Amino acid sequence: xxxxxxxxxxxxxxxxxxxxxxxxxxxxxxxxxxxxxxxxxxxxxxxxxxxxxxxxxxxxxxxxxxxxxxxxxxxxxxxxxxxxxxxxxxxxxxxxxxxxxxxxxxxxxxxxxxxxxxxxxxxxxxxxxxxxxxxxxxxxxxxxxxxxxxxxxxxxxxxxxxxxxxxxxxxxxxxxxxxxxxxxxxxxxxxxxxxxxxxxxxxxxxxxxxxxxxxxxxxxxxxxxxxxxxxxxxxxxxxxxxxxxxxxxxxxxxxxxxxxxxxxxxxxxxxxxxxxxxxxxxxxxxxxxxxxxxxxxxxxxxxxxxxxxxxxxxxxxxxxxxxxxxxxxxxxxxxxxxxxxxxxxxxxxxxxxxxxxxxxxxxxxxxxxxxxxxxxxxxxxxxxxxxxxxxxxxxxxxxxxxxxxxxxxxxxxxxxx
Amino acid sequence: xxxxxxxxxxxxxxxxxxxxxxxxxxxxxxxxxxxxxxxxxxxxxxxxxxxxxxxxxxxxxxxxxxxxxxxxxxxxxxxxxxxxxxxxxxxxxxxxxxxxxxxxxxxxxxxxxxxxxxxxxxxxxxxx
Numbered sequence: 129x130x131x132x133x134x135x136x137x138x139x140x141x142x143x144x145x146x147x148x149x150x151x152x153x154x155x156x157x158x159x160x161x162x163x164x165x166x167x168x169x170x171x172x173x174x175x176x177x178x179x180x181x182x183x184x185x186x187x188x189x190x191x192x193x194x195x196x197x198x199x200x201x202x203x204x205x206x207x208x209x210x211x212x213x214x215x216x217x218x219x220x221x222x223x224x225x226x227x228x229x230x231x232x233x234x235x236x237x238x239x240x241x242x243x244x245x246x247x248x249x250x251x252x253x254x255x256x257x258x259x260x261x262x263x264x265x266x267x268x269x270x271x272x273x274x275x276x277x278x279x280x281x282x283x284x285x286x287x288x289x290x291x292x293x294x295x296x297x298x299x300x301x302x303x304x305x306x307x308x309x310x311x312x313x314x315x316x317x318x319x320x321x322x323x324x325x326x327x328x329x330x331x332x333x334x335x336x337x338x339x340x341x342x343x344x345x346x347x348x349x350x351x352x353x354x355x356x357x358x359x360x361x362x363x364x365x366x367x368x369x370x371x372x373x374x375x376x377x378x379x380x381x382x383x384x385x386x387x388x389x390x391x392x393x394x395x396x397x398x399x400x401x402x403x404x405x406x407x408x409x410x411x412x413x414x415x416x417x418x419x420x421x422x423x424x425x426x427x428x429x430x431x432x433x434x435x436x437x438x439x440x441x442x443x444x445x446x447x448x449x450x451x452x453x454x455x456x457x458x459x460x461x462x463x464x465x466x467x468x469x470x471x472x473x474x475x476x477x478x479x480x481x482x483x484x485x486x487x488x489x490x491x492x493x494x495x496x497x498x499x500x501x502x503x504x505x506x507x508x509x510x511x512x513x514x515x516x517x518x519x520x521x522x523x524x525x526x527x528x529x530x531x532x533x534x535x536x537x538x539x540x541x542x543x544x545x
Numbered sequence: 546x547x548x549x550x551x552x553x554x555x556x557x558x559x560x561x562x563x564x565x566x567x568x569x570x571x572x573x574x575x576x577x578x579x580x581x582x583x584x585x586x587x588x589x590x591x592x593x594x595x596x597x598x599x600x601x602x603x604x605x606x607x608x609x610x611x612x613x614x615x616x617x618x619x620x621x622x623x624x625x626x627x628x629x630x631x632x633x634x635x636x637x638x639x640x641x642x643x644x645x646x647x648x649x650x651x652x653x654x655x656x657x658x659x660x661x662x663x664x665x666x667x668x669x670x671x672x673x
Contacts, residue, residue, distance in 0.1 A: 219602065222598045222599075222601075222602055225594075225595075225598060226595050226598065226599070229591040229592075229594060229595050230591065230592070230595055230638070233587075233591060234642070234645055302605070302606075302608060302609070305602075305605060305606060306606060309602070309606055
């Protein structure tokens with residue numbers, strides 16, 4: 129567990145350091161996938177079924193707000209629908225406008241959920257969405273999930289009826305419209321999935337917010353069971369033709385994904401739960417505090433060993449978190465360290481000294497053999513390691529060893545840290 | 546000399562200002578009544594447009610029967626029926642919008658209150 133926690137901290141650290149590039153790249157990839165899936169499934173307009181156009185649109189999405197992905201996906205879908213039939217395009221416009229006007233206007237941040245749900249529906253993995261959104265979203269996410277299912281359902285119906293629509297004459301506008309509307313209203317699978325997913329999202333959300341131990345795990349398991357039972361019941365009553373093997377496998381995958389999510393978002397140590405009780409003028413407080421599982425990340429510090437202004441060489445131990453240690457050791461120990469150090473700095477023999485006359489390297493603990501010791505010899509105007517070549521402790525020309533300000537290398541050693 | 550507590554506070558505040566704070570500040574510029582009224586008005590327009598679109602699709606879908614029964618149906622009763630449905634649709638939507646906006650406003654004010662407290666705290670830190 130400790131190793132996992134350490135890895136988590138490392139991942140978080142990397143993410144926070146590279147967030148500026150990871151987010152645009154993530155948006156680029158998501159937009160690219162969404163647009164490619166749309167092109168593959170629909171592809172009625174040849175002109176936009178083109179890798180360069182997809183790439184261009186995805187690039188724009190990468191630098192625009194997240195809502196741009198939904199906007200571009202809608203635009204692509206509308207163009208394909210228009211190429212298929214004007215009536216279907218008008219109907220599509222009405223469906224998308226209704227989703228925007230009635231819901232997304234209030235929750236613009238949820239546009240990604242709508243896109244994600246539709247995408248996972250296309251990949252036949254929509255059962256994952258309500259569990260994940262119940263854990264990381266809010267109660268409103270239930271509507272987003274339902275909207276995603278409805279949007280996908282509409283496009284799926286059009287795709288299924290595309291051959292019939294395209295063979296009809298242009299004058300049969302009413303027939304085309306009726307065909308799609310009838311199919312939309314008769315699509316019980318879509319309606320059932322939208323309702324069940326919305327209900328599952330709310331169930332997971334409500335349970336994970338309860339003040340009980342292992343609330344997240346209980347929410348995940350309860351959500352999966354609720355989801356599967358409801359789908360089974362709906363299939364029995366309405367004959368939805370669902371594949372239960374697929375549902376079971378995706379539910380297992382959802383469990384894994386949800387547990388990973390829990391590890392990153394809600395990893396607490398119930399064993400160290402504290403209950404405190406106190407009062408102020410107006411209230412009594414009964415507080416339950418559960419500490420998060422944390423593993424301090426081992427950090428490497430890079431310190432430079434520079435000459436002082438007065439020319440004396442000042443060295444110090446470079447270690448984790450900048451701790452200072454004065455150590456003594458044997459010549460053999462140092463030889464080992466020295467070889468390792470020289471190996472790591474191969475090609476820098478003379479250039480170990482940088483422009484400032486100092487040199488920098490990663491933690492001594494990395495280059496120094498375990499248990500080795502080194503000695504700081506001071507008082508001669510320069511501090512040097514026992515056995516160290518003069519190359520590494522050279523003084524500036526024209527400077528005497530005792531020109532180190534106070535002529536005390538050891539003192540400077542202390543000052544540095 | 547760096548003051549870690551001050552830096553942590555400023556970082557937290559900057560993060561809030563860049564994200565949720567931006568939206569909250571826009572909401573916080575209004576009085577509660579004004580904000581809710583504007584949002585309800587917008588919701589009314591949205592609901593009306595939505596209803597009109599649905600009605601247009603409904604009419605187009607039933608165009609043939611409408612044309613056949615145009616002289617037989619009671620247009621007044623039909624209009625009353627449609628207006629009743631419109632009133633229900635818009636009414637329910639506006640009630641939901643009112644609740645959502647009220648909750649949103651309260652949430653924003655609470656967050657802004659905490660933000661301004663932090664701002665004061667930061668001011669005191671600088672005075673020390």
